[in-house]
Amino acid sequence: MMRLRMRNTIHDRGIGFFPARRKGYGVLVLLSTVAVLVSACSPPEAATGDDVLAVVEGREIRVADFERELDRRAGGNAHAIDLEALLDEMIEREALLALARRLEIDADPDVRRTMENVLLGALRQRELEPRLNGIVVEDEDISALYRAEAENNRRPARVRLALLQVPAGMGRLEQDAILERLNQARDEARDIPAEDGFGALAIRHSEDQAGRYRGGEIGWIELDDPSTRWPPEILEEASRLTDPGALSPVIQAGKTVYLIRLIERVEAAAPSLEDAAPALRRRLLLRHRRSAEDAFREEVLAAVSIEAFPQTLRERFPDRDGTASAPKSAPPEFSD
Numbered sequence: 001m002m003r004l005r006m007r008n009t010i011h012d013r014g015i016g017f018f019p020a021r022r023k024g025y026g027v028l029v030l031l032s033t034v035a036v037l038v039s040a041c042s043p044p045e046a047a048t049g050d051d052v053l054a055v056v057e058g059r060e061i062r063v064a065d066f067e068r069e070l071d072r073r074a075g076g077n078a079h080a081i082d083l084e085a086l087l088d089e090m091i092e093r094e095a096l097l098a099l100a101r102r103l104e105i106d107a108d109p110d111v112r113r114t115m116e117n118v119l120l121g122a123l124r125q126r127e128l129e130p131r132l133n134g135i136v137v138e139d140e141d142i143s144a145l146y147r148a149e150a151e152n153n154r155r156p157a158r159v160r161l162a163l164l165q166v167p168a169g170m171g172r173l174e175q176d177a178i179l180e181r182l183n184q185a186r187d188e189a190r191d192i193p194a195e196d197g198f199g200a201l202a203i204r205h206s207e208d209q210a211g212r213y214r215g216g217e218i219g220w221i222e223l224d225d226p227s228t229r230w231p232p233e234i235l236e237e238a239s240r241l242t243d244p245g246a247l248s249p250v251i252q253a254g255k256t257v258y259l260i261r262l263i264e265r266v267e268a269a270a271p272s273l274e275d276a277a278p279a280l281r282r283r284l285l286l287r288h289r290r291s292a293e294d295a296f297r298e299e300v301l302a303a304v305s306i307e308a309f310p311q312t313l314r315e316r317f318p319d320r321d322g323t324a325s326a327p328k329s330a331p332p333e334f335s336d
Contacts, residue, residue, distance in 0.1 A: 053087055056094035057101075066090065131292050137284045145280050146273050153270050157223045159238045160264040162197025162216035165208040168255050181205060182250045182259045194245035194263055217263065234258060241265070 051063040069090060074081050105111055146153075164185060169175040185198070185205045192199040197215030198206070206212040221228055223239050231253040241248060241262035251258045270276075 054091050054094075056091055057098035059094055059098070061087070061090055061094065128293065128296050131296065132289050135285060135288045135292065137281050137288065141284055142277050142280045143273065145284065146276055150270050153276065154268055155266075155271065156225070157239070157268040158220050158266045159223060159241065159262060160220050161218050161234075161238055162202070162211065162261045162263055163208065163218055163234070164198055164202060164206040164216055164259040166205065166257050167207065168252055168257050178257055179250055182257060186247050186250070186259055189247060189259075189261060190245075194261070197261055197263055198259075216261070231256075234260060238262070 052060050053063060053066055054061040066087065070078055070081060070083075070086060073086065100106060106115065164182060166178050166182065169178050182205065185201050189198050189201060192201070192215075197211075197217045199215050202208075202212045202214070202216035206216050208216065208218070211218050218230075221230065221235070221238065223235055228235065233251050233253040237248045237251055238260060241260070242265065244262055244264055246262045248258075248260045251260070
């Protein structure tokens with residue numbers, strides 16, 4: 001049997017305590033204290049049976065306990081484990097637990113919550129996870145959801161545009177000169193491939209810093225997107241362009257003049273079932289999992305005796321209304 005020798009003074013306060021519960025006492029002090037605390041208590045009753053390997057504070061370490069710990073440690077290599085050393089470690093562990101119980105550490109709210117979370121996690125692992133893992137989303141359910149939401153899942157028409165952007169000018173002569181310059185750029189752009197937008201013309205004629213060095217390209221725009229930074233006149237004119245390379249007339253919107261060119265267009269359409277299936281499957285799986293979790297919570301609440309006292313709650317917290325604009329109560333936590 002392993003024996004621990006006491007090297008620190010224990011202040012007797014009915015049961016063993018560290019002096020004044022000062023912080024900073026480490027594991028060595030704890031270990032040296034265990035033997036005295038355990039030996040100071042009443043001796044346990046004699047163990048019965050031939051499978052008891054040790055008794056610590058009345059708690060037996062049996063052959064079955066030892067075998068489980070041996071399997072956990074060894075991982076199929078039990079012959080490499082020092083059996084007596086392992087038993088000593090198990091005794092030490094039980095002694096530490098005995099000390100923790102004597103010091104009522106398990107009554108500490110934070111410790112108790114941690115221990116409860118372990119229990120909740122084990123409950124979820126054993127009772128709920130098999131149900132969740134058994135959920136299967138059928139292809140028929142995906143097809144049904146796809147048909148039900150086909151209209152809502154339509155992608156709006158999108159256009160990929162290039163543009164020239166110039167301030168409108170202050171006087172009539174300046175404005176006329178700008179219009180003439182952009183109309184000339186419009187004629188020159190016809191010789192530039194559609195995928196190049198306005199090409200080098202954007203550097204010479206556009207003041208849109210984001211696109212002037214990329215042929216004036218401003219990327220993809222959804223035609224019905226009200227949040228775009230471009231004025232409605234741009235979207236309206238872009239909606240009329242159907243063929244790649246098509247050019248708009250010169251457009252004035254506020255104090256700015258634009259010329260736009262269509263690079264590419266995608267018409268409004270719903271995604272195919274094949275494209276939509278992965279996202280729909282995830283949605284259905286999440287929906288089924290939530291239903292299974294709700295059913296599990298209902299089973300738990302129905303299986304135990306519960307008595308609530310809302311009147312006491314209102315009396316103890318008279319200045320707080322527990323119902324007005326309160327968020328929905330969260331389900332029980334399974335981990336901290």
